[in-house]
Amino acid sequence: MTRWNAPVASGPLKAVVELPGSKSMTNRALILAAQAAEPSVLRGALRSRDTLLMAAALRALGVGVDDEGTDWRVTPAPPSAPAAVDCGLSGNVMRFVPPLAARAAGPVSFDGDPHARVRPMGPLLEALRALGVAVADGRRGLLPFTLAGTGAVEGGRVTIDASGSSQLVSGLLLSAPGYARGIEVRHEGPPVPSAPHLEMTVRMLRDAGAEVETGDDVWRVAPGPLRGGEYVIEPDLSNAAQFLAAAVVTGGSVTVRNWPSATVQPGDRLRELLPLMGGEAELSGGDLTVRGTGRIRGIDADLSDAPEVAQVLAMVAALADGPSRFTGIAHIRGHETDRLAALVAEITRLGGDAEELPDGLVIRPRPLHGGVFHTYDDHRMVMAAATLGLAVPGVEVENPGTVGKTLPEFLDLWTNMLEQ
Ligand SMILES: O=C(O)C1=C[C@@H](OP(=O)(O)O)[C@@H](O)[C@H](O)C1
Numbered sequence: 001m002t003r004w005n006a007p008v009a010s011g012p013l014k015a016v017v018e019l020p021g022s023k024s025m026t027n028r029a030l031i032l033a034a035q036a037a038e039p040s041v042l043r044g045a046l047r048s049r050d051t052l053l054m055a056a057a058l059r060a061l062g063v064g065v066d067d068e069g070t071d072w073r074v075t076p077a078p079p080s081a082p083a084a085v086d087c088g089l090s091g092n093v094m095r096f097v098p099p100l101a102a103r104a105a106g107p108v109s110f111d112g113d114p115h116a117r118v119r120p121m122g123p124l125l126e127a128l129r130a131l132g133v134a135v136a137d138g139r140r141g142l143l144p145f146t147l148a149g150t151g152a153v154e155g156g157r158v159t160i161d162a163s164g165s166s167q168l169v170s171g172l173l174l175s176a177p178g179y180a181r182g183i184e185v186r187h188e189g190p191p192v193p194s195a196p197h198l199e200m201t202v203r204m205l206r207d208a209g210a211e212v213e214t215g216d217d218v219w220r221v222a223p224g225p226l227r228g229g230e231y232v233i234e235p236d237l238s239n240a241a242q243f244l245a246a247a248v249v250t251g252g253s254v255t256v257r258n259w260p261s262a263t264v265q266p267g268d269r270l271r272e273l274l275p276l277m278g279g280e281a282e283l284s285g286g287d288l289t290v291r292g293t294g295r296i297r298g299i300d301a302d303l304s305d306a307p308e309v310a311q312v313l314a315m316v317a318a319l320a321d322g323p324s325r326f327t328g329i330a331h332i333r334g335h336e337t338d339r340l341a342a343l344v345a346e347i348t349r350l351g352g353d354a355e356e357l358p359d360g361l362v363i364r365p366r367p368l369h370g371g372v373f374h375t376y377d378d379h380r381m382v383m384a385a386a387t388l389g390l391a392v393p394g395v396e397v398e399n400p401g402t403v404g405k406t407l408p409e410f411l412d413l414w415t416n417m418l419e420q
C-alpha cells in the first residue's frame with residue numbers, strides 16, 4: 001500500500017482553489033435525469049469513483065449515460081433487468097439505486113467493497129419489502145442483496161428508522177415519482193442526520209417537476225412525470241473543508257472560487273464553523289475566502305447537519321489552544337469506516353488525546369509527532385491527515401489514492417495550494 005508524506009506548510013498560505021462538482025448533486029441529478037420524460041445534460045458533473053459508479057449502475061439498468069468530460073448526457077429509459085450493480089463504497093449508490101431498480105421486471109443484484117457490506121441498508125430494504133418488492137438479502141439488511149421487481153412499484157406509506165443515514169429517506173423519495181401511488185415516508189427513531197442533504201433531495205425533486213410535501217419527520221412525493229433539461233452542478237463544498245481549514249491552520253488565506261450565494265450543501269456551514277475556530281470568512285464576488293488569525297480555538301459544535309466536515313475539523317481541533325467537543329454524529333460510525341474510532345485511533349497514535357462520546361468525540365490538544373496515519377479506505381481520512389500534516393512534520397498518509405471516491409485531483413490541488 002502506498003504512502004504519501006503530507007507536506008508541512010512553510011508559512012501562512014495565500015492560495016486560490018477551484019473545486020470540481022458536488023458528489024451529492026451529481027448523483028441526485030443522475031437518478032432524476034434517468035427517470036425524466038426527455039434527455040438531460042449535467043453541467044460541471046463530478047468525475048470520481050462514486051459518480052462513475054452511479055453512471056455505471058444506471059447504464060446497467062438500461063439508461064443512457066455519456067460520462068465523458070464534465071458535461072454528462074443522460075438519456076432516460078425505464079429500468080430494465082436482469083442487472084448487476086457495483087456500489088463500491090458509495091452510500092449514494094447503495095441507497096439511491098435500489099428504489100429505482102425495484103421498478104424493473106426481474107432480478108437486480110447489488111454488492112460493493114468489503115466495508116460497504118456493513119453499512120446500514122436494513123430500513124431501506126424493509127421499506128421496499130413493505131412496498132411489495134421481493135428482496136433476497138441473505139445477511140438481513142446488508143449488502144449483498146437482490147431485488148426482484150415485477151415491472152412496477154405500487155408505492156404508498158412506509159415508516160422507517162433513518163437515524164443511521166439520511167440517504168435511506170433520500171433514496172426512497174428520489175424514485176417515488178415513478179411509483180403508482182408515489183410515497184409517504186415517515187421517520188421514527190432518534191433524529192435523522194444530515195438535514196441539508198434531505199433538503200437537497202426535496203429541492204432537486206421539485207426542480208425536476210415533482211410534487212413534494214414535507215412535515216415533521218414525514219415526506220410525501222406524488223406520482224408524476226419528471227422533466228429533463230439542464231442541471232448545473234455546484235462545486236463540492238464538503239470537499240472545500242480541508243482547503244479552507246488550511247488557512248486557519250497556517251494563519252494564511254485560502255479562497256475557494258465559485259462559492260454559491262445560496263445553497264443547500266452542508267459544506268456551507270464551514271462559513272460559520274471555521275470562524276468559531278479562529279478564522280474569518282468572507283463571501284465576496286462569488287468566492288469564499290477564509291483567513292487565519294494565527295490563533296486556533298477549540299469549539300463545542302453539533303455537527304449532525306454537516307457530518308462530512310467532522311474529520312477535517314477534528315484535525316483543526318487537535319491543533320487548537322483548547323479542547324473541542326463534536327456531537328450529533330453517532331451515525332458516522334457507519335460511514336466509509338467507523339469514523340469516530342478512526343479519528344480517536346489516529347489522533348492518539350500521533351501523541352494526541354481524543355476520546356469517543358456516545359454521539360461524537362472530545363479532542364484535547366497536546367503536542368503531536370509524525371508517524372503513519374491510517375486512512376481505512378476513507379477519502380476524508382486522507383484529507384484530514386493532510387490538514388494535520390500542514391503543522392505536524394512527518395505525517396505519512398496511508399493509501400492516498402482513496403481520495404478518488406470524491407476528489408481524484410486532491411493531491412494535485414493540495415500541492416498546488418502549497419506552491420502558490
Ligand atoms: O445524501 C447524500 O448525498 C449524503 C448524505 C449524507 O449521508 P448521511 O446522512 O449518512 O450522513 C452525507 O454524509 C453523505 O456523504 C452524502
Ligand SMILES: C=C(OP(=O)(O)O)C(=O)O
Pocket residue numbers: 089090091092093308335336380406
Ligand atoms: C459519507 C460519505 O459518503 P457516502 O455515504 O455517499 O458513501 C462521505 O462522502 O463522507
